Amino acid sequence: xxxxxxxxxxxxxxxxxxxxxxxxxxxxxxxxxxxxxxxxxxxxxxxxxxxxxxxxxxxxxxxxxxxxxxxxxxxxxxxxxxxxxxxxxxxxxxxxxxxxxxxxxxxxxxxxxxxxxxxxxxxxxxxxxxxxxxxxxxxxxxxxxxxxxxxxxxxxxxxxxxxxxxxxxxxxxxxxxxxxxxxxxxxxxxxxxxxxxxxxxxxxxxxxxxxxxxxxxxxxxxxxxxxxxxxxxxxxxxxxxxxxxxxxxxxxxxxxxxxxxxxxxxxxxxxxxxxxxxxxxxxxxxxxxxxxxxxxxxxxxxxxxxxxxxxxxxxxxxxxxxxxxxxxxxxxxxxxxxxxxxxxxxxxxxxxxxxxxxxxxxxxxxxxxxxxxxxxxxxxxxxxxxxxxxxxxxxxxxxxxxxxxxxxxxxxxxxxxxxxxxxxxxxxxxxxxxxxxxxxx
Numbered sequence: 001x002x003x004x005x006x007x008x009x010x011x012x013x014x015x016x017x018x019x020x021x022x023x024x025x026x027x028x029x030x031x032x033x034x035x036x037x038x039x040x041x042x043x044x045x046x047x048x049x050x051x052x053x054x055x056x057x058x059x060x061x062x063x064x065x066x067x068x069x070x071x072x073x074x075x076x077x078x079x080x081x082x083x084x085x086x087x088x089x090x091x092x093x094x095x096x097x098x099x100x101x102x103x104x105x106x107x108x109x110x111x112x113x114x115x116x117x118x119x120x121x122x123x124x125x126x127x128x129x130x131x132x133x134x135x136x137x138x139x140x141x142x143x144x145x146x147x148x149x150x151x152x153x154x155x156x157x158x159x160x161x162x163x164x165x166x167x168x169x170x171x172x173x174x175x176x177x178x179x180x181x182x183x184x185x186x187x188x189x190x191x192x193x194x195x196x197x198x199x200x201x202x203x204x205x206x207x208x209x210x211x212x213x214x215x216x217x218x219x220x221x222x223x224x225x226x227x228x229x230x231x232x233x234x235x236x237x238x239x240x241x242x243x244x245x246x247x248x249x250x251x252x253x254x255x256x257x258x259x260x261x262x263x264x265x266x267x268x269x270x271x272x273x274x275x276x277x278x279x280x281x282x283x284x285x286x287x288x289x290x291x292x293x294x295x296x297x298x299x300x301x302x303x304x305x306x307x308x309x310x311x312x313x314x315x316x317x318x319x320x321x322x323x324x325x326x327x328x329x330x331x332x333x334x335x336x337x338x339x340x341x342x343x344x345x346x347x348x349x350x351x352x353x354x355x356x357x358x359x360x361x362x363x364x365x366x367x368x369x370x371x372x373x374x375x376x377x378x379x380x381x382x383x384x385x386x387x388x389x390x391x392x393x394x395x396x397x398x399x400x401x402x403x404x405x406x407x408x409x410x411x412x413x414x415x416x417x418x419x420x421x422x423x424x425x426x427x428x429x430x431x432x433x434x435x436x437x438x439x440x441x
Contacts (some may be wrong), residue, residue: 008269008300010292011344024382026085026119027236028104030354034298035253037312046106046212050304064074067355071341072123077266089149089150089152089197089198089199089303090150090303090304091150091151091152091302091303091304091305091436092150092338092435093146093148093150093151093152093433093434093435093436094151094152094154094305094360094433094434094435095145095146095151095152095153095154095430095431095432095433095434096154096156096362096394096429096431097141097144097145097153097155097156097379097382097428097429097430098155098156098157098158098362098364098377098428098429098432099137099141099156099157099158099364099379099399099426099427099428100158100298100364100377100396100427100428100429101157101158101161101366101399101415101426101427102367102415102416102424103159103160103161103163103343103367103415104160104343104344104364104367104415104416105117105118105416106118106416111147114210117163117164117165117166117412118165118412118413118415118416119163119165119166119413119414121165121166121414123164123173124173126164126165126369126414127164127173127184127187128187129413129414130161130162130414131187131188131191132410133189133410133411133414133426134157134188134202135191136353136399137155137246137399137400137426137428138155138191138192138202140397140398140399140400140401140428141155141399141428141430142196144397144430145200145429145430145435147196147229148199149199151199151305151433152200152201152302152305152436153199153200153201154201154203154337154339155201156202156203156205156259156339156341156362156364157199157200157202157204157205157341157364158205158341158342158343158364158365158366158377159205159206159311159312159341159342159343159365159366160205160206160208160209160343160366161204161205161206161366162184162205162206162207162208163206163207164202164208165401167208168209168222169184169207169208169209169210170209170211171209171210171211171223172208174207174209174223174287185207185227185288185291186291188204188227188229188230189205189227189240189244189291189294191229192229192230192231192232192233193231193232193233193234193235194231194232194234194319195232195234196231196232198230198231198232199229199232199233199303200230200231200232201228201229201230201231202227202228202229202231203226203228203303203339203341204227204228204229204368205225205226205310205364206224206225206226206249206311206339206341206409207223207224207225207226207227207401208223208265209222209223209225210220210222210223212441213403219418224248224249224311225246225248225249225288225293225339225349226246226247226248226249227242227244227292227311227340228244228245228246228247228300228309228366229243229292230243230244230302230303231434236346240292241291241292241293242263242292243292243302244289244291244292245292245293245294245300246288246292246293246294247298247300247309247311247313248294249311249312249313249314250298250311250314250315250317251313251314251318251319251391252314261424263274264425267401270335287353291340291407294354296313297323297367298310298320298323299318299320299335304337304438305337305436306334306335306337306355306400307335307336307337307338307339308320308332308337308338308339308352308353309339309340309341309430310339310340310341311340311341311342311379312340312341312342312344312345313347314344314346315340315342315348315351316348316351317346317351318348318350320335320338320351321351321353325362330392334353334354334356334359335353335354335359336354336358336359336360336436336437336438337354337359337360337361337362338352338353338359338360338361338362339361339362339363340350340361340362340363340364340365340367341364342363342364342365342366342367343365343366343367344365344366344367344368345363345365346365346379347361347363347379347381349387351383354381354384355383355386356383356386356439357381357384357385357386358383358435358437359381359382359383359437360380360381360382360383360432360434360436360437361379361380361381361383362378362379362380363378363379363380363390364378365377365378367381377429378394378429379391379425380392380393380394380431382434392431392432392433392434394429394430394431395429395430395431395432396427396428396429396430397427397428397430398425398426398427398428399426399427399428400425400426403425411425411426
């Protein structure tokens with residue numbers, strides 16, 4: 001309510017009415033709905049019925065909130081209250097297990113064949129299929145992971161793992177409802193809900209989301225975000241939020257979309273190479289905050305471990321080094337683990353902030369570079385002293401050891417799995433357990 005009302009009409013039978021009371025007319029980019037408020041012309045009797053439905057919904061929500069232990073403290077938006085919050089485990093060691101898969105576009109091979117994004121045409125089916133891939137890979141990773149609860153397991157996906165068949169998902173589907181399973185973010189978070197994942201964090205690659213302004217055919221506010229989630233929160237929404245952090249990519253690269261200067265699809269617009277956080281609409285940043293903390297500084301902390309996370313070009317631009325908040329943080333507590341998720345990047349010496357004895361650096365790249373394991377998909381550095389490090393080698397394991405023909409077909413619909421792709425099948429790089437150097441000691 002409270003919005004200026006134009007001519008009212010009843011939604012047509014072809015309109016898609018969602019649970020939030022919005023309708024989505026098909027847009028130029030199929031699968032990316034225009035998000036517009038609606039109000040039907042209604043008789044008093046219809047309004048009375050609608051009012052009763054709203055009262056019933058309010059009662060349902062009150063009942064749901066009553067079951068949340070710290071609802072009074074703001075279970076999803078506050079996130080800072082210690083009430084009922086289980087103390088974090090103090091992690092002493094770390095094991096890095098990235099999923100290696102090609103997240104780049106399909107490269108046109110013949111005359112007249114263009115590069116294209118890889119994915120299932122239906123956005124929601126595409127995302128659900130990718131979540132299933134992650135679930136299977138997580139279960140397989142658990143087989144090889146260290147069982148000590150004081151060992152932090154970091155499961156990582158590469159950049160662009162979640163981008164869909166047109167280069168981006170809609171923000172409407174991505175944000176959804178933080179209390180409901182319909183949102184893409186909630187689906188990802190739920191993978192680590194069980195208590196057995198308490199000593200795990202999922203660095204879930206990046207998810208590309210976009211918004212179409214009402215009355216517009218082109219997209220603006222394209223988000224490239226990484227969801228980082230610690231597991232073991234069960235059904236507690238407060239714990240889920242406390243253990244979730246988002247990092248948004250700060251610098252956009254010319255290779256982030258197919259035409260080299262911006263999104264190639266006519267339903268999307270380009271943007272400058274510099275993509276500053278302040279350009280994002282506050283409304284949608286608030287939508288992310290309904291699920292967890294939004295980290296402008298790309299600094300994370302889990303179980304006493306200080307982690308710096310950079311997304312592709314952010315690493316080349318030394319975001320961790322140049323960010324003011326990061327510099328202040330570095331002065332008080334050095335970053336112990338530096339993680340880069342990328343698509344066409346390698347660890348850069350000049351961008352390292354962990355180049356001191358015991359510092360650790362990890363990367364998972366979705367396109368491959370000329371360094372590291374599996375054609376540059378992954379790398380791990382253990383620093384011995386400043387600018388001197390040992391490269392740690394992983395044990396490569398198939399992510400889908402008993403893959404069925406149906407599963408293989410699904411993977412081929414989601415990622416480049418042809419003979420020229422490396423790897424041709426998703427792999428888990430199981431790194432050995434390494435000591436976390438506590439620089440507070």
